[in-house]
Amino acid sequence: MKFVEFKIKGMTCDHCAQTIANQFKGKEGIVNKDISYPSGSGKFEYDPEKISKDEIAGLIDSTGHYKVAGEAESEGNEKTSFDLVIIGGGSAAFSAAIKAESMGLSTLMVNDGLDFGGTCVNVGCVPSKNLIRAGETVYHASHSNFTGINPKAVDVDFAKVIQDKKKLVASLQEKKYMDVVRGFENLTMLKGWATFKDHKTIQVEGKEYKGLKFLIATGATTMIPEINGLNDVPYLTNVSLFDLEEQPKSMVVLGGGYIALEIAQAYHRLGTKVTLLQRSKNVLSKLTSDISDELLKHLRAEGMEIHTGLSFERVTEENNSIRVLAKVSGENRVFEAEKLVVATGTKPNTSQLAIENADLKLTSTGHIAVNEKMETNQSHIYAAGDVANTPAYVYTAAFEGKTAVENAFSGTDSSADYSSLPWVVFTDPQVTGAGLDETEAKYKGIPYEVSKLELKDVPRALAANDMKGFIKLIRNPETDKLLGARIVAPEGGELIHQLSMAIKYGITVNDLAESFYPYLTLGEGIKLAAITFNKDVSKLSCCAS
Template identity: 30%
Template sequence: MTHADAIIIGSGQAGPPLAGRLTAAGQHVVVVERQQFGGTCVNTGCTPTKTLVASAYAAHLARRAADYGVVIEGAVRIDMAAVKARADKVSGDSRKGVEKWLRGMDRCTVLEGHARFEDASTIRVGGDTYTAPRIFVNVGGRARVPDLPGVHDVPVLTNTSMLALEELPRHLVIVGGSYIGLEFAQMYRRFGADVTVVEMGPRLIGREDEEISAAIRTILEAEGITVRTGAACISLARHDEGVAVQLDCHNGPPVAVGSHVLLAVGRQPNTDDLGLDRAGVVLDDRGYITVDDTLRTNVPGIWALGDCNGRGAFTHTSYNDFEIVAANLLDGEARSLLERIPAYALYIDPPLGRVGMTEAEARRTGRPLLVGRRPMTRVSRAIEKGETQGLMKVVADSETRKILGAAILGVGGDEAIHGVIDMMQAGATYDVLQRAVPIHPTVSELIPTVIGDLKPA
């Protein structure tokens, strides 16, 4: 048995920086990775998909060249093998960088293999056992494959296997109208595929306010994507042209036939084969590791970070998990998840930047609300760039004058939203942001204007 000061299972966004802090503090750390260094973001999430989004945007802009007075002779052609190779290289370089970083750390032992708990302080990797007073679980998640009728009888894709495609689907049917599904929908439509999005709910990305969902649907349908909502009874069957997706929609044909089908209906944690029961670690009914607001599990000496704890499903929340744990263990601080304001982005084009509560969520609190809106058609930067789809929205508490949430669906929305994030994190009232003097011409300069238009909701 090998003894260490700490064991980290998984090398996603939280694990490597935590290893760096612990080893720099003089501790001996064992890091175990059973698949690819870097976790979901680097290998099957943000890094490859946003690289593909960039290629799709280039194709889209090339087709619109005449709008800007630029002449391109002939049709725009997509080389899917080259598109994939570019994404693979960006992802691969990042993965190699993470592995090199870990292997170059003093006092860090890197193991490749499947870690399983023997007890609350011991894991087994292959034929060897390792023990430590502190164990950090950072194992991430994977695509959930729902038990739809026929799902095991037909070839289906997930966000992971989708990245292996070198050919362009003739017709891509995507089951799931949320963030992952919509990003793939737009990128593959821009690559040239016919695309149909099938969503069981009454609208796309149901967690957003209705006006945001409706605007996103308009954006996608304008590019030729077919959207089928209200698909209450979905089943799959083989078809001469690929896969038939049976629907139960109020309008439109009852079947969508695709050459390829992508399932994008959520994620599940990689916690089912770690032997967590031997350590006594409690999971919730979805398989996520239960943690308190400092990321501790119910078992002393075991923490869970990243997607596997159900307290955030993003790269930035995983990294913040690391920051909280490191600050509490090494810096004498008392940080917790309660300090974190939820924020994220949807990377269609134009992107959606989101922070805090939606208007619907804010209404459920019973607070007196103020709401401000502005269409991107009235934003100079959007007009100049010829990208005027979307809107800006801010929700505030009329009594405390604090911003409760904001959404920017429009060009640069994923960047401009950070001005609001910073104000909310600082606990400032909306007056502080309204009095700022932002740079012209930017998208961010309209945020004070939207705040100036706040009205009782």
């Protein structure tokens, strides 16, 4: 569907408006119409496959008394009515805008807070992975897996590392976001906070904008825990941390999820003394404990100080130092550092939208509730990305933005199926997975069987003297089909897509075991883990199956 509003000359009363409306009785392709004498305009929702904008204008002109005087615009010639209004400026928003442009839809994108490009390019994926790689470079320059190689100390220019990171962010923000939409004929980009006036109108800086359809893609931000004194000290989040050009000598990181772990290890390797504090017993607490135990073993072996199962009592600032008072096994402990980083999970950005004016339903976690088509409880409003109750990844957000526009304007039934979704935590070793783990399979009542291959049994890991981690496969023993996989391994993220595809297309574990894998690749570990369901791979010769 499309939307157009025409200025109409010649109307002198409400009867004139009714006369024009009568021209469209029974006219195929007209979904909704609103002819208004006071505003001197006519608004039409129409199916472009059955009637064009020019044909609508022609029907008005054919009355002989009334004439279309162009598309309606507000004072200052600013367009205020659009086919699609996108609230947000990240991956989901840009993906939606690109799809909308290809469909010829007039689109308004309203964004504030983070720059256009959103979390990933500005304060998330790009800067964090850049600093993770910088930290890895330092680590490998000063640590060796081979006894015959004695590495020397490395010189870190921390300010230059951050400056180069900023250049990378600025370059990608321009190339992958702004340059992509530059020249779009139907896209209007507006900086400002958008709030709903009603379910078809938003307000930005006191001005009103209407949309035929809406997409909310406002992302998420750090969830700040309720700890006595926390709001009285100068804490950092990923939004502010990555721009510090003066390296902190010491840092306390609150949290045990992927953001906290990635930040902690990167800065530890760059030379900051890092202490990570976590409330729950395990880091990555949504995963099985063997993954947490394996990862913690290697992080602590690097010299990171990590404490779990804490109860936070108070945060204070004394002598330019941050002090965190916590209980560990019932005993009080004080953890002190120059900087405090809060990385305790995220919350959806909905608080400033006035979504109650649009009557939108939220989940118990505050996310906008959507179905697999990205539809909210309001049929013309969609949501995508981290603000919605869907997996919070940049690549799912982009998919959802495109899906929402397709469903909103082309009548398709595109949907998101995340049953084989791959994901990665970029620590070293990396933690990655797809599909179900054994706990989830048990909860769903699905028969399951687990094989677990330590990396010490993978020839590539042996040759590299880097045997951190394991490969775990979960299969349905009745069908031999793969239900899921979990990997802890250096560069384990490079393995997971193969297993995601196996889950998606029903490839059996036997298929994985019988396939060819180049010898001395980490990928051969997939074959060996598949064989492990039925054989002891330690008793096999190289390349045997």
